[in-house]
Amino acid sequence: MFRSLFSASGEHGASEPPCSSSAPPVKLLVIQADDYDWPAMLKGATLQDGRPILVFQTGWPDIHVHCSTYSSARICVEMMSWAKTATLPDGYVSNRRITIQPDFVLVRNEVKTPSFDGRSKLNGLLFAGVPCMNSLESILLFCERPAVQGALHRLQRAGADFPVVPQHFCSSSKSLMYGYTFPAVVKVGSAHAGCGKMKIHDHKQMSDFRSILEMMPDEHCMVEPFIESQGDLRIQKIGSNYRAFKRIGISGDWKTNTCTSIMDEIECTERYRRWADAAATFFGGLDILTVDAIIEAETGKEFILEVNGTSSGLHPDKAEEDNGFIKQLLLEKMNLTLC
Structure with a gap:
């Protein structure tokens, strides 16, 4: 399995169209499935050494990451589908899986949302040491x-x-001992885009909320005064x-x-x-x-x-x-x- 994934060509399931330039293209992986057309925005762009940039745009749920220190390929990212807004490079079709070896990554989507957790894929990119903007290390910390x-x-x-704003952190419902200003706002886990947040009006309602938090024993919580x-x-x-x-x-x-x-x-x-x-x-x-x-x-x-x-x-x-x-x-x- 790894022999096929980490072959010299770096492709599995689709071969990469030849580049018209004498210099091989640099492969840029853009993680943004919700908007914008990065292949079109970077069309014709080259690095200062003359190498063209081949852009692959997709989302976190639509990739698998394979890494190996036994191979010069280092990393292979399998793309199941392209971002709906992305223009496909010449020679590629939308209904075929491809495997690429990205040279650089641009991340514009959240790794972790209320309905999806892509940290395992992010960890694969970290394992391989692929350069990224922002850094992969900072993106991992922003998941928490x-x-x-x-x-x-x-x-x-x-x-x-x-x-x-002042804040109170508790690692679980057992350490939720907030007794400061009310009303307050509770934020469960790494709350995102308004999800996982609730306005608490008094101690009685906080007690009810604590009982709900007990149903999520692995989640932390932060509390801050409502402004x-x-x-x-x-x-x-x-x-x-x-x-x-x-x-x-x-x-x-x-x-x-x-x-x-x-x-x-x-x-x-x-x-x-x-x-x-x-x-x-x-x-x-x-x-x-x-x-x-x-x-x-x-x-x-x-x-x-x-x-x-x-x-x-x-x-x-x-x-x-x-x-x-x-x-x-x-x-x-x-x-x-x-x-």
Whole structure:
């Protein structure tokens, strides 16, 4: 089995079309199944040594990762299907599985969601040491929200202008001893996109929630005071490019990221840039990130809620330009790593 998977050609089930250039193409694996056409965006792009870039775009559920230290192939990624939005390179067909040996990876989708856990595949890429933007190590740590929140609180304790919302962590229902301000917000596991979060109004409701958490003995939980807000902030950093957005919910739901809301670009002040620059130092350095904050309605104070990494979504009105920034940064990283 491994002999066929790790053959010199690196292909299993499909042969790679010959490249018209004298230099063999560099294979870029893009993990983004929900949007955008990366093969089209990188069409005609080459590295500084003249090698063309062959782009394979798919999602975490649609790959298998095989690694071996016995072979010069090092890693083979089996793609069961292409991203629906992706343009296929010449010579490839959408209904055939292929196996590639990626030289570089761009990750734009969450590894772990409420319905899927792709950490085993991410670990395969880590085992093989494939270069990636952001780094694979940082992406793995972003699968564990307490690690990210811990980095935020360390910055705050160091005296930086980094007003993080107070939080309580418990490793299971047995250590859930929250007795601070109510109402509060509980976040189970590595809560994502509004899922796994609940507003708790008092101690009695917290007791009921604790009984629910007992049904999930392997899950941790974080609790923070509920802040009545006048809006949310999102500070975005892609390389040296910054943006700031303000989002205001209009449906009355306290989760403005899951309800109907208005999101407008605002000035990215020097303070917001400092927040993004500080977060960019996390876990060896982040190329793509967003800082999410909330504005307290009564006082106007701003509290940082969380940082998101390489899978940070883009504002639809700014996506074309921001993907251009990601493309530019990606080519710089690939040239630095592969040339």
